[in-house]
Amino acid sequence: MNAALGQYSLVELEQALASWGFKTSHASRLLRAYYAADGALVDDDLELPHGLREKLQQLPCSPASSPARREVSADGTTKLLLRLGDGRTVESVMMPDYGGQRVAGCISSQVGCAMGCDFCATAKSGFERNLTAAEMVAQFLALRREARAVGRRLQTVVFMGMGEPLLNVEQVLEAVRRIADNRYGGLGWRQVTVSTVGIVPGIDALAATGLAFHLAVSLHAPDDATRAKLLPTGRRFAIQDILAAADRFQARRGRPVTIQYCLLRGVNDSTGHARALAALLGTRRMHVNLLSYNPTGTSLRGVEYQPTPVEDAEAFVAVLRERGLVAHFRRSRGPDIDAACGQLRHREAANA
Ligand code: SF4
Numbered sequence: 001m002n003a004a005l006g007q008y009s010l011v012e013l014e015q016a017l018a019s020w021g022f023k024t025s026h027a028s029r030l031l032r033a034y035y036a037a038d039g040a041l042v043d044d045d046l047e048l049p050h051g052l053r054e055k056l057q058q059l060p061c062s063p064a065s066s067p068a069r070r071e072v073s074a075d076g077t078t079k080l081l082l083r084l085g086d087g088r089t090v091e092s093v094m095m096p097d098y099g100g101q102r103v104a105g106c107i108s109s110q111v112g113c114a115m116g117c118d119f120c121a122t123a124k125s126g127f128e129r130n131l132t133a134a135e136m137v138a139q140f141l142a143l144r145r146e147a148r149a150v151g152r153r154l155q156t157v158v159f160m161g162m163g164e165p166l167l168n169v170e171q172v173l174e175a176v177r178r179i180a181d182n183r184y185g186g187l188g189w190r191q192v193t194v195s196t197v198g199i200v201p202g203i204d205a206l207a208a209t210g211l212a213f214h215l216a217v218s219l220h221a222p223d224d225a226t227r228a229k230l231l232p233t234g235r236r237f238a239i240q241d242i243l244a245a246a247d248r249f250q251a252r253r254g255r256p257v258t259i260q261y262c263l264l265r266g267v268n269d270s271t272g273h274a275r276a277l278a279a280l281l282g283t284r285r286m287h288v289n290l291l292s293y294n295p296t297g298t299s300l301r302g303v304e305y306q307p308t309p310v311e312d313a314e315a316f317v318a319v320l321r322e323r324g325l326v327a328h329f330r331r332s333r334g335p336d337i338d339a340a341c342g343q344l345r346h347r348e349a350a351n352a
Helices: 005-007 010-022 026-036 054-056 133-149 171-182 202-207 224-230 239-253 270-280 310-322 341-352
Strands: 068-074 080-084 090-096 102-106 110-112 127-130 153-159 192-196 214-218 258-263 287-292 326-330
Touching: 005 026, 005 110, 010 026, 026 153, 080 133, 090 133, 102 133, 110 326, 133 171, 153 171, 171 192, 192 202, 202 214, 214 239, 214 310, 239 341, 258 310, 258 341, 270 310, 287 310, 310 326
Parallel strands: 102 153, 153 192, 192 214, 214 258, 258 287, 287 326
Antiparallel strands: 068 080, 080 090, 090 102, 110 127
16 A cells, blocks of 8 residues: 555545546555554455555655654653655644543644744744645554554544644644544544634634644633734634634534643733633633643744643642633643744754
8 A cells, every 4th residue: 555645635536536447446445454554554455456556555645744854751741743745844743641542732823823823942943834734644544544544543633733723724734624523634623623822813714623632721811911922813803703713613623622821930920810811711611722832942033932830730720720711721831842833943953
C-alpha cells in the first residue's frame, strides 16, 4: 500500500480510480486498509485487481510520513518534527495520560503563524504557509504510530500546535473529517478539538458545519486591555464578541466549549483576574482549562514571561470553582524537550 493514499478523500480516490480504468468501489476498501495500518507501507495481502497495486506504488509518497526529529521527555511527552515535501518542518506532540494507556495528540495547522501571540515561540518565526489536509492527516497517523510503538492508544486529537486553525479553516475541516470519520481514521468526532485564539467568523463557520467535534477558545485574559497586550487578535475581536460566537457554537452543537487560559506570572494570574474571569463567564456552561506556561525566552515585545507557581495556579482554580465553574489546571508537559508550541522548530532553525 502506498503512503500517498493519505492525500486522497474518498471522492478524490474514486475519481482517480476511474481515471486509471478501475472500479470506484475499491476506494473505500483501500482507504480503510490504509488508515487501519496507520498509513504505514503494509498490506500486501489486500486483494486488488491486476495492475492497481503497481499503479498505487508509483504515486509520490505522502508528505511528513516520518519524523525528521523525535524527542521524548522524562514525563513521556514526545515531540515530533516532521519534514514536509517542500523541506519545511512542523511539530506534532504526543502527551501521555498519566497512569493510563491513552495519549492525546496535538497537531499543527500552519507552518509558523501570523497571529503574533507575545508568549508563543511559533510567533517568533512568523507565518510561512497553510498546511494541507493531507499534511495534517500525516501528523495524526505519525502520532498514532508513535502511540502504538509505546503500547498506548491515541485517544484524542487537538488542533492546537503551530498556527491558527481558523485561518486555514477549509483544510482543517477536511483533516478533521479524515481523522474522525469511520470511513477514514475513525477516531470519532467527540475525540477531536479545534482550538482558536478567537477568530469570530471562523467559529461561526465551524458551527455551521453541523459536525460534532469540540471547540476550544484561547482567552488568556479576562479583559480586552490585558488580552490585547498578549494576543494581537485581541485588538480585532473583543472578548464579548468571541464569547458570543462561542455561545452560538455551543447552542448549535450542544456541547461545552473549553476556555483555554495560559497562566503567566504577574500578568494574568491573580485572584482578581480569576474573579474577573468568573464574572465574565457567569453562568455559561463552559469548561476552563488553565495551562502552565513553558518559558520560551524573550518575547516579540521583549518580555520574559514566567510560569505561575503551582500554589497560585491552584488558588486561581479555587476561585473559579467557588463560583460554580468547571476548571482544571494542567501542569506543564515536556519542559525538558521544549514541548511548547514552536520551540523545537525554533531551536532546530537556530542550529541550522
Ligand atoms: S499561540 Fe497559537 S495562534 Fe498564537 S502565535 Fe502561537 S501558534 Fe499562533
